Amino acid sequence: MKIELLDQESEWFIDKPTPLAPAKYVSIAILRRTLDYAAFRTEADKYTNSVATPASKKANKIIDRALILASKQKAVERRHESQIIRDIMPEADECYLKDELCLKCPVCALNGGIKAEKGAGEISIKSRLLYQTAFSILPFEDVVESITFNAVNEKTTKTGQALGERELVKPDTHFISVVTLLAPTLDELKFYLYSMLNTTRYGAETRGMGVIENKILSLVFSDSEQFSALRLTMDIYEELVEEKENPILTYDNILEATHNGILAMIRDGNNKVLSKDEVIALEQQLRKAKPTKKWIEKMYTDAASFREKILNGK
Numbered sequence: 190m191k192i193e194l195l196d197q198e199s200e201w202f203i204d205k206p207t208p209l210a211p212a213k214y215v216s217i218a219i220l221r222r223t224l225d226y227a228a229f230r231t232e233a234d235k236y237t238n239s240v241a242t243p244a245s246k247k248a249n250k251i252i253d254r255a256l257i258l259a260s261k262q263k264a265v266e267r268r269h270e271s272q273i274i275r276d277i278m279p280e281a282d283e284c285y286l287k288d289e290l291c292l293k294c295p296v297c298a299l300n301g302g303i304k305a306e307k308g309a310g311e312i313s314i315k316s317r318l319l320y321q322t323a324f325s326i327l328p329f330e331d332v333v334e335s336i337t338f339n340a341v342n343e344k345t346t347k348t349g350q351a352l353g354e355r356e357l358v359k360p361d362t363h364f365i366s367v368v369t370l371l372a373p374t375l376d377e378l379k380f381y382l383y384s385m386l387n388t389t390r391y392g393a394e395t396r397g398m399g400v401i402e403n404k405i406l407s408l409v410f411s412d413s414e415q416f417s418a419l420r421l422t423m424d425i426y427e428e429l430v431e432e433k434e435n436p437i438l439t440y441d442n443i444l445e446a447t448h449n450g451i452l453a454m455i456r457d458g459n460n461k462v463l464s465k466d467e468v469i470a471l472e473q474q475l476r477k478a479k480p481t482k483k484w485i486e487k488m489y490t491d492a493a494s495f496r497e498k499i500l501n502g503k
């Protein structure tokens with residue numbers, strides 16, 4: 190799968206995935222925008238996940254922010270990655286969360302997992318895909334709505350009394366997230382980005398809710414983790430929301446604020462930071478791309494040698 194903007198960085202990447210990963214990080218800042226009502230909460234809880242955070246680094250003010258927990262993002266994106274593999278290679282071993290991981294496929298090589306194997310004892314792969322919590326840019330009270338629901342009697346299909354309330358994140362809510370790949374191959378990075386951009390269903394309920402549009406805000410190559418999702422969220426809040434009467438959030442101005450904030454500070458030294466224009470071009474190239482069977486087969490071969498190294502304790 191050719192992605193020109195990344196192919197020109199091919200020197201930076203390791204050739205094959207390795208358990209003793211060198212300190213090479215690709216950090217991706219992602220804008221996750223809801224296109225519908227969404228339920229982001231812990232199972233069996235009617236409350237949206239939230240936490241008190243500083244509004245910005247300038248203001249001496251604490252606000253509550255809605256969250257998409259890292260574990261939720263990871264589970265949804267991993268399922269989508271497996272789905273892509275199944276579509277292209279239906280003959281591959283079954284692999285699904287959470288108890289049937291194959292630990293042979295490219296998705297397992299990147300996301301990790303544990304499995305008891307006949308003759309080999311327990312095989313365990315550490316995840317090289319590191320997720321951070323996603324934070325809403327705006328305060329909780331601006332992005333979450335309590336909705337009253339009625340119970341429907343299944344026999345009569347008539348609506349009964351109002352049963353209660355639940356909290357939902359409103360459409361057009363902007364969350365900032367950071368995902369870091371530790372020592373990925375070039376193919377692994379392409380695969381993650383391609384899959385992530387095509388993942389659309391997040392949240393606690395599977396039907397009709399939680400449609401999200403993902404957009405890339407930045408891509409940084411470095412020898413350590415350089416920035417946090419919270420810091421980036423605070424920078425964006427400071428530039429676009431604080432002291433503004435009617436703050437307007439769009440992809441364009443969030444992209445601008447991302448590159449003016451923390452990214453401007455790390456744009457030197459040993460880091461390579463893609464520019465705004467490069468980020469836009471990269472996303473266009475990824476959205477037009479399509480993994481081929483041959484390309485996925487090569488990733489399987491790399492995953493197999495990775496597995497061998499782990500089994501041999503290298």
Ligand SMILES: [Zn+2]
Binds near residue numbers: 297
């Ligand atoms: Zn697998």
